[in-house]
């Protein structure tokens with residue numbers, strides 16, 4: 580367990596930033612083996628409980644609608660629910676004194692993001708949330724993305740610029756009556772080649788924007 584290299588203290592609290600398995604898959608382990616209490620937005624619990632094969636232990640025990648504040652380790656840690664963006668269960672974790680933001684999957688560093696349209700995510704909400712978060716940051720805030728390496732406000736701004744620009748491109752293709760297949764064929768240009776990765780290819784990103792707008 581990677582956290583064991585950072586601290587040997589008990590893991591009292593776990594916050595799920597949303598319901599996806601790569602962010603909740605160890606809930607049962609922490610609850611059962613470590614006695615951790617799991618916190619999350621109401622919709623995380625709902626969506627996990629909706630899975631046919633869910634176990635009781637993996638469900639968050641404390642849920643909230645808007646967010647909560649932990650006063651812990653000498654820091655003030657604000658957990659804030661964000662309106663439907665990556666999913667409809669997204670929270671971000673803002674460590675005030677440490678000046679660190681963990682936006683969960685509202686940040687894929689240097690890559691096209693996954694927007695889970697079937698899990699309540701929305702393209703517009705994702706962009707609005709990122710815009711709002713960047714507005715809260717200081718120039719030297721450290722950002723721990725949901726995927727990708729430790730980042731800065733400037734990196735987050737780059738991701739927002741890409742979101743806004745590619746969204747406008749696909750929106751105008753749609754407005755011109757271009758089909759999804761033709762939009763994929765046309766592509767987003769060389770500028771964004773490096774943002775594609777094995778999970779969210781350029782095709783998948785265009786299709787998310789096309790369907791989500």
Ligand SMILES: [Zn+2]
Nearest residue numbers: 597599665684
């Ligand atoms: Zn996710």
